[in-house]
Amino acid sequence: MKDAQPRTVRLRDYRVPDYLVDQTRLHFELQPRGTLVRSQLHIRRNPEAVAQENGGADIKLPPLELQGVELELLSLAIDGEPVASESFRTSVEGLSVDVERPEFVVEISNRINPEDNTSLEGLYLSNGMYCTQCEAEGFRKITFYPDRPDVMSRFTTTIVAPRDYPVLLSNGNEVERGETEDGRHFVTWEDPFAKPSYLFALVAGDLQHVEDAFITASGREIKLQIFTESKNIGKCEHAMRSLKKAMRWDEEVYGREYDLDIFMVVAVDHFNMGAMENKGLNIFNSACVLASPETATDAAFQRIESIVAHEYFHNWSGNRVTCRDWFQLSLKEGFTVFRDAEFSADMNSRAVKRIEDVSMLRTAQFAEDDGPMAHPVRPDSYMEISNFYTLTVYEKGAEVVRMIHTLLGEEAFRRGSDLYFERHDGQAVTCEDFVKAMEDANGVDLQQFRRWYSQAGTPVLEVTDAYDPGTGDYALTVRQSCPATPGQPEKAPFHIPLKMALLDPIGNDMPLDQAGHTELVLQVSEAEQTFRFKGLPEKPLPSLLRGFSAPVKLRYGYTPEQLLFLMRSESDAFNRWDAGQRLAFIALESLQQDYRAGREMQLSPELVSAYRAVLQNRELDPALVAEMLSLPSAQVLAEEAGEIDAQAIIAAREFAEVSLGQALHEELLATYRAFTREGPYRPEADDIAARRLKNTCLAFLAATGEATYLALAQSQFESAGNMTDSAAALAALVNRGSEAQMHGALDSFYKRWQEDTQVVELWFALQSNSARCGTLEHVRALMQHPAFELKNPNKVRAVIGGFANRNFTQFHKADGSGFEFLSDQVIALDRLNPQVSARLVTPLTRWKKYREAVGSQMHSALKSIMESGQLSADLYEVVSKSLA
Ligand code: B3K
Ligand code: ZN
Numbered sequence: 001m002k003d004a005q006p007r008t009v010r011l012r013d014y015r016v017p018d019y020l021v022d023q024t025r026l027h028f029e030l031q032p033r034g035t036l037v038r039s040q041l042h043i044r045r046n047p048e049a050v051a052q053e054n055g056g057a058d059i060k061l062p063p064l065e066l067q068g069v070e071l072e073l074l075s076l077a078i079d080g081e082p083v084a085s086e087s088f089r090t091s092v093e094g095l096s097v098d099v100e101r102p103e104f105v106v107e108i109s110n111r112i113n114p115e116d117n118t119s120l121e122g123l124y125l126s127n128g129m130y131c132t133q134c135e136a137e138g139f140r141k142i143t144f145y146p147d148r149p150d151v152m153s154r155f156t157t158t159i160v161a162p163r164d165y166p167v168l169l170s171n172g173n174e175v176e177r178g179e180t181e182d183g184r185h186f187v188t189w190e191d192p193f194a195k196p197s198y199l200f201a202l203v204a205g206d207l208q209h210v211e212d213a214f215i216t217a218s219g220r221e222i223k224l225q226i227f228t229e230s231k232n233i234g235k236c237e238h239a240m241r242s243l244k245k246a247m248r249w250d251e252e253v254y255g256r257e258y259d260l261d262i263f264m265v266v267a268v269d270h271f272n273m274g275a276m277e278n279k280g281l282n283i284f285n286s287a288c289v290l291a292s293p294e295t296a297t298d299a300a301f302q303r304i305e306s307i308v309a310h311e312y313f314h315n316w317s318g319n320r321v322t323c324r325d326w327f328q329l330s331l332k333e334g335f336t337v338f339r340d341a342e343f344s345a346d347m348n349s350r351a352v353k354r355i356e357d358v359s360m361l362r363t364a365q366f367a368e369d370d371g372p373m374a375h376p377v378r379p380d381s382y383m384e385i386s387n388f389y390t391l392t393v394y395e396k397g398a399e400v401v402r403m404i405h406t407l408l409g410e411e412a413f414r415r416g417s418d419l420y421f422e423r424h425d426g427q428a429v430t431c432e433d434f435v436k437a438m439e440d441a442n443g444v445d446l447q448q449f450r451r452w453y454s455q456a457g458t459p460v461l462e463v464t465d466a467y468d469p470g471t472g473d474y475a476l477t478v479r480q481s482c483p484a485t486p487g488q489p490e491k492a493p494f495h496i497p498l499k500m501a502l503l504d505p506i507g508n509d510m511p512l513d514q515a516g517h518t519e520l521v522l523q524v525s526e527a528e529q530t531f532r533f534k535g536l537p538e539k540p541l542p543s544l545l546r547g548f549s550a551p552v553k554l555r556y557g558y559t560p561e562q563l564l565f566l567m568r569s570e571s572d573a574f575n576r577w578d579a580g581q582r583l584a585f586i587a588l589e590s591l592q593q594d595y596r597a598g599r600e601m602q603l604s605p606e607l608v609s610a611y612r613a614v615l616q617n618r619e620l621d622p623a624l625v626a627e628m629l630s631l632p633s634a635q636v637l638a639e640e641a642g643e644i645d646a647q648a649i650i651a652a653r654e655f656a657e658v659s660l661g662q663a664l665h666e667e668l669l670a671t672y673r674a675f676t677r678e679g680p681y682r683p684e685a686d687d688i689a690a691r692r693l694k695n696t697c698l699a700f701l702a703a704t705g706e707a708t709y710l711a712l713a714q715s716q717f718e719s720a721g722n723m724t725d726s727a728a729a730l731a732a733l734v735n736r737g738s739e740a741q742m743h744g745a746l747d748s749f750y751k752r753w754q755e756d757t758q759v760v761e762l763w764f765a766l767q768s769n770s771a772r773c774g775t776l777e778h779v780r781a782l783m784q785h786p787a788f789e790l791k792n793p794n795k796v797r798a799v800i801g802g803f804a805n806r807n808f809t810q811f812h813k814a815d816g817s818g819f820e821f822l823s824d825q826v827i828a829l830d831r832l833n834p835q836v837s838a839r840l841v842t843p844l845t846r847w848k849k850y851r852e853a854v855g856s857q858m859h860s861a862l863k864s865i866m867e868s869g870q871l872s873a874d875l876y877e878v879v880s881k882s883l884a
Contacts, residue, residue: 006383006873011327016048017146018062019099021153024197026143030130030161030204032115035123036074037143038108041153045102061099064106067137068094068144070122072111079104095144108144117141118791118832126270127229129205130165131283133276136326136385139197149196149323150428160186161204167227169203171195171279173261191279193259194426196322201278203227203266210236214244214258217251222258228267228290231755235290238301238683239265239308246309249343254417256316265289265308269757270792272835273389274307277314284311287758287794293681295759298691298724301683305347310340316421324428326385330377330453331431333389334397338405341398348685351573352623358548358574361399363635365391366553369458370639372845372882374485378431378453383877386835392456399551400452404438406497406521406549407449415441448525449495456485459494461524463556467539474502474533474540478524480552486881496524499549502533502540507569510540519546541565546572558582560606567610573624580614580628583607584656588637591652596645601652603659611660615667615697622675623689626696631656634808644850646812650771661700665709672697672712681722688724695728702732710737717745727762734770742773760787761798768802771809776817779803790829793836800825804843811843816857819844823861826875827868834872841865841875845882859883 023042028035043064050058073090076083076097088097097106117124122141123132132142140147157170162184172191179185207227214222224243226236243265250256260280271285288307291300317339318332345353368374368391375388377397382388405413416438423437431453435446459482466475478498482491501509501519509518512533522531541562545554558566558579563586566579587604594601614620614628631653638644661668675694677687698716701709710733717729726749733745746767753759764782768774782788782799789795804811804822811818822844830837847858865871866879 006876008381008383009385011325011378011380014325014327016052017046017148017151018049019043019064019146019151020046021146021151024145024153024155026155026157026200028157028159028161028202030114030159030165032125033113035112035114037110037112039106039143039145041106041108041145043104043106058102061102064095064097064099065146066095066097066106066108066144067140067147068110069140070112071141071144073144074109074111075107077107080107094140110143112142119835120270120272120793120833121835123202124270126268129207129229129268130161130203131205131266131268132200132202132278133272133283134200134278135198135276136329136389137198139200142200145197147197148325149198150325152194152196152322152426152428154191154194155200156188156190157200157202158186158188159202159204160184164206165204167203167205167207167209169201169227169264169266169281171199171201171281173280191260193279193320195279195319196428199277199279199319199322201276201281201283203281203283205229207266208233210240212240212244214247214263216247216257218257220257220261222247222260223262224264225262226265226267226289228286232267232286232290235292235295236267238291238296239284239289239304242305242308243312245305245347246312246343249309249346250313250316250339253342253346254316254339254414254421256313256421258315259320263312265311269794272793272833275311277311277318279315279319282311284308285794287761290758291683293683293722295753295756296683296723297727297762298683298688300723300758302344302348302688306340306344309343310336313339313343320426321421321424322428324430326382326388327378327380328430329385329388330393330397330400331429331434333394334377334399335401335434337394337398338401341402349621349623349689351577351621352627352689354547354574355577355624355627357395359633359636361391361395361551362639363633365395365551366458367635367639367846368392369396369456369485370483370849372486372848372884373878374456376454376456376488380454384834384838384873386874387838387877396551403452403497403550404435404446404449406499407446407523408438408442408444412442412444413438446495448493451492451494455482455491455494456488457482457491459491459496459550459552461496461498461545461550461552461554463542463544463554465542465556467536469539472535472537474536475530476500476522476533476542477528477530478522479528480524481527486884493525493527496550496552498522498524498544499546501543501546501572502536503543503566503569504538504540507565509543509571510536521549543570543572543575545575547574548578560586560604564606564610567628568613573621577624577628580610581632583610584631585637585640588632588649588652588656591655592637592645592648595648595651595655601655603656603663607656608660608663612664612667615664615671621689622693623685625671626689626692629693629696629700638808638849641849644846644854646808646850646854647814650809657700657703658705661702661704661709665701665704665706668697668700672701691722691724691728695725698728698732699735702736705736710741713737714741714745723759723762727766731766731770734766735772746773754787757794761794764788764795764798765802768799769806771807774803774807775810776803776813776821779821791832793833796829796836796840801840804840812854814854816854816861819858819861820864823865826865830872830875834874837872838874838878841878841882845878847882 021041025040027038114123114125121138159168168187170189172189175190176188208230209225209227212224265282267286267289269286274288275284313336317335419441420437462479464477499521563579563583570576587607591601634649637649675690702713713729713732720726733741826837826841844858844862847855
């Protein structure tokens with residue numbers, strides 16, 4: 001546990017490191033409660049620090065600062081001599097050692113306790129397997145070190161362990177193995193690429209692996225290995241296939257080849273996030289790498305493909321070129337998310353991928369931008385960096401890179417990325433360096449664009465238009481604004497690429513210039529700007545922000561008729577979907593008003609006929625149809641509301657779902673049948689799309705509560721040949737079936753899959769998410785289930801996270817019991833794993849957005865966390881900023 005009031009770290013205080021580490025030799029003797037770590041660091045004074053601080057003359061050598069947390073120091077020597085006790089100081093943060101020469105070798109030995117490490121940061125045990133997680137600041141929990149990303153060193157690692165840990169892995173290439181005199185064995189690994197400590201990794205255990213090979217564009221053969229516990233060895237094939245696709249794609253699209261001779265992936269059950277890009281040795285949360293046709297859903301297959309690719313892409317965008325400091329996190333994360341999104345778009349449906357990503361951004365990132373933890377893509381201060389692995393840094397960061405891509409175009413963007421990789425290979429750099437490379441490679445000016453990195457908040461674009469039938473002149477006026485965020489009351493205008501077209505009355509895109517272009521990217525850069533188009537024969541309907549060309553909220557007064565027209569005629573698939581979302585949003589708003597006024601609810605007939613037309617359209621990609629039939633999420637409705645009324649939101653969505661099911665049951669059933677396919681399971685785009693649409697129809701049909709449709713769900717549940725169909729049917733029964741149907745299905749599902757960790761996690765999530773059965777009482781019971789484990793983040797996320805984040809109705813129950821429950825869990829978890837507790841508390845941080853009675857209950861829950869005793873730095877930062 002750290003200090004109660006952690007320090008704030010600020011970007012403006014950045015200083016280059018005083019010392020560099022050319023070579024790092026590590027020696028581990030693994031023991032569950034007393035692992036010995038020896039390190040030998042070849043250190044030299046950083047010439048840049050000398051130049052900056054002393055005008056070039058090194059007057060007095062500063063002490064060497066080595067971070068170290070919860071370590072037992074056993075010995076410390078410099079150049080072979082033990083360091084006298086008056087020559088170094090220890091603190092809760094590490095060691096400060098007096099230095100006499102500008103170049104020297106430090107030798108340290110210390111002891112750590114992996115078994116008691118429940119924070120899952122540093123070296124820990126997961127099901128008896130040793131593994132590490134060092135990003136961002138976990139290496140300091142292994143040994144004393146200048147644990148900052150701008151210190152890059154060549155690592156050699158020796159692991160000594162008993163024979164019952166046959167597999168001993170670290171970064172780079174294996175250079176030696178053998179036996180020790182006392183019957184243990186060892187392996188030595190050498191990584192030829194200098195890297196920061198956050199990319200260090202070690203794994204030891206009784207693991208099996210699958211192996212394959214990849215021939216690079218230049219003809220080198222790379223050995224590919226995926227390691228897992230033996231029971232999961234049949235679940236590695238999809239990840240291997242995804243890895244090879246990603247390697248090929250990065251060569252073709254970015255000209256990036258893999259650099260070591262071996263690439264290893266390890267699956268671990270206890271993991272704080274999805275995966276980690278350690279050099280040559282990626283470590284994955286089992287849920288993000290293991291899949292088999294019987295046990296994994298289509299969503300899991302796609303998630304695995306994209307995360308495997310993401311971590312692989314980091315080898316260049318993150319490892320070869322890394323971050324100077326943690327404020328620059330989006331340099332590697334935003335860029336790599338953009339890269340993985342484009343990869344997934346190329347492998348699957350581009351339009352659907354874009355819709356999914358934008359839905360997520362609107363559901364969760366916009367909320368973050370609007371909450372107490374709002375921060376720019378490049379934050380300027382933090383208390384605990386782990387709290388800044390956010391949707392803003394990742395997803396909005398990716399949108400910022402995407403905007404550069406949109407502004408420059410494909411080829412110019414590639415020139416920029418080539419220059420970036422070439423110029424900065426082997427360096428630790430900044431977001432500024434990335435933008436500069438894009439500018440220099442193309443002779444463009446992105447000065448104003450840089451504000452996307454420094455200003456927080458979601459900009460709002462208000463668009464109005466005017467048409468003069470006499471002259472045919474059409475004017476589009478765009479006003480931009482951005483709400484205040486913590487520490488940033490005023491915002492300067494952003495440079496926004498606004499991709500648009502103008503539709504004629506038949507729905508064709510009109511020519512917009514002499515050259516006959518029908519789509520333009522308008523450069524919005526002022527608070528208010530008017531774009532003029534001449535000689536239009538008719539009044540057009542604007543199609544704005546095509547493909548979601550900027551992460552903004554677009555306001556244009558579309559009428560329901562215009563939205564219906566766009567849903568039918570728009571050629572941009574994203575905007576076609578978005579028109580449907582806007583129409584549904586209007587309908588749901590009016591249902592919420594009915595609910596609040598105590599009136600009988602009435603669903604807009606326009607929405608029903610629009611949905612009917614979508615269902616009957618056999619020309620559209622079925623995956624797109626499924627997206628178009630999905631109502632805006634409760635979170636999106638909440639985000640748009642001035643004041644959140646959770647019960648009204650739920651009632652409106654529920655009513656709309658049931659009404660659509662009733663009104664369209666014939667079309668839904670026909671579509672369900674048309675897209676039910678026979679044959680073996682294939683996780684390929686066309687089959688995934690068909691299942692997606694079929695199961696969307698099933699959910700609407702089941703919502704009617706009619707016995708025939710519940711029987712349909714029951715029969716799909718019983719005969720399903722894959723997990724997507726099985727889970728969709730189970731969800732329908734859990735949400736809509738009778739008590740007997742629900743319990744029967746849940747029990748038989750559990751009996752069948754109880755040995756499979758990933759399926760049990762899905763089974764937990766289906767229950768905690770369900771408004772029907774995920775009551776607080778039920779969630780408490782799930783926490784007593786033998787498969788639940790408070791020390792396992794996946795289980796916590798499935799049960800507690802599922803309830804607090806996705807079970808809108810039950811979590812927001814009027815008696816406030818959901819909030820109290822969450823605060824109790826957050827307090828308990830903070831003692832075990834601060835990264836998990838700090839994330840889990842998020843739903844409470846939005847208390848100001850709620851109606852007063854609810855908001856004050858949430859506020860008290862937050863206060864009780866604050867007053868519960870000493871909090872971790874992670875949780876303290878989130879709670880104190882939310883209460884401020
Ligand atoms: N870079 C890691 C995230 C590390 C999170 C540390 N709290 C995974 C990724 O983004 O690829
Ligand atoms: Zn990443």
